[in-house]
Amino acid sequence: MSRMPTAHAIDFALKDVSDVETVEVTADLLIIGGGNAGCFVATEAAKINPGIRTIIAEKADIRRSGACAAGMDAINTYIPKGKTPEDLVRWSRAQVGGGPLREDLALSNAREINECVEDLERWGVPVLRDADGNASYRGKWDISIHGEQLKPIMAEKMLESGADVYNRVAVTALLVNDGRCAGAMGFGVRDGRFYIFRARATVVSTGGAGTLYKSYTADATDSGSQIWMCPYCVGSGYAMGFRQGAELTSLEQRWVATRSKDFCGPIDTISVGYKSAIINARGEHVMDRYKELGGDAAPRYIRANAPMEEWLAGRGPCYCDTTHLSPEAAKGLLVDYLNERPSFVLFLASRGQDITKEPIEIYGSDPYIVGGHTGSGFWVDINRMTTLPGLFAAGETAGGTPNKFVGGCAAEGKLAARGAIAWMRDIPLPALDDAQIAAEKQRVYAPLLRREEDGVSPLEMKERLQRLMDEYAGGSSQYYRTNEERLDYALRHIKMLQSQFAYLRAHDLHELMQAHETMDRVDVAEAVVHHLKARRETRWQGWQTRSDYPERDDIHFDCFVESHRDPATGVVTTFTRPYEQLLPGDRYKA
């Protein structure tokens, strides 16, 4: 095991890019992003071939990085006795309104999922079980865990796998040689060095993209990143693949969820698990309005959108009614929060709120691009290889498979490891393209070289983008609605932002990381807007609502929307791919 040492950030008064020290590291397998999926890529790779040299590049520290950083209170997909992987896929399909989804990918994930959860349990994550050893189910598929230590435990296993872990290295671009991925480049957030990771196969597992849209709590307060999704997952993986021509799928299927109001904490699974109904200002059961769609078990986007529709109709605020809970049940609920989102318990204390007397107020979240939840991400084959040969995706970055969550992202990590190792068998270590490396090095450090010049801070550009996306591309302030004209407006301004990347300036390495994160956000936002434009219908209200095309149009859009960016010109094109139903039966019912 080897964890590369880190230290205080250096004072980096860079004068010329030639002053930057370059570190070249060679490996068989490069994993970009040491989160949940990345952990399972590393452990599976070591299991298949203990002699393999694996590198994990992580911009934070693998012990607390990614969406699991704060902990987790449940595993949302664990197949109970008597149910099959096919049943799980049918449920997942119904939860996304009948799809489209990649049933081939979803099935292969489902077949691995229980083993991954049991791996976690063997590693020490407490899974709550009854006296007979059965997992404690909150809903149909989700089980309770005490996952406060989930991420530190995963990190231990990554190190035990023998992988070399480069913490605090932010990857900014892929290396591409002869049309295939040859590794990646990035910079040390603490040491300022330029890193070249040369590898026979690369798995991108950088998580999704929160923070493309403005959160309604981000109003010049100390809560600019007070969102439910990890705000440090900004879509860098999508951006670096997209810039090199890897195809993206389903980015218009944005994840919006019902969350606690004013402090984004999880609600919907808790509402189900604690039988706490969603009620409006008049005390009416909101989901009764959606009886024909399944009521409390309606598809996820219906449940997410329902409270916002109540607000819009003048029946807000809405609540998750916890007032019937016994003191013991309420304590159990708070323990769940402490396992996943501990600061929500502090929020309740800061409101002086006793949830058995006063219900938890709820609201819709800002939209996220998270392929572990919805179908957004890279178009991949069954081995999880993207359309860029040698580049694999796992977890939130791999598209087509909604409702993966922790277990499914872990499963996909294993599948991507198997795919990558099988693929690299006949692949020699790729050569390096010096011109490509020099150009990226210049691009990486440019904001730092401009630090004394007049310009734009990464924060300013991030907030400009977030407001643009919120108001024009269907954010929470617009109740998720958008139309062709607004999307065209958004695209014009995204082009403007891209043309202003050259004005970004950074005073230190932390700000340099933020500059690159902001550029990645802008490039992913461009793809999202193209996807929203291409789907001229409304298939998943809330997740994707077109005011100008309010109905579902199965004749034209019962298919995947795809996008591709020409690496040479930067021109984005969209097209469709057909949906293939593998599991027969009613797609709209589980």
Place this chain on the structure above:
Amino acid sequence: MPPIVDPQKCNGCKGRKETLCEEICPGDLMAFNPETGKAYLRASRDCWDCMSCVKVCPRGALEIRIPYQLGYHKASLRPIMGKNKITWKCRDIFGKEATYSFETRKPSS
């Protein structure tokens, strides 16, 4: 306003190349000020309130506070990290206290 560093308790993790909070923060938000010898938060608006820094500090020098725009003055939530369990102590704005203690790890098999 998260997190607040108590200068009386923080010793800048003397002897380490990196403070523990600096090492762990997923947002790269904690840093070390060589002039004061203490840790500090670079940008409060970028904090996710994940509490990783609070959990890792052996001196209990860090505390998170909900921004006033969202929650009132003043509540506290402190973790006490055990080997295989965690204990949380919470105090709300009216002074009501609650303790939650539960297992976080099983011996791995």
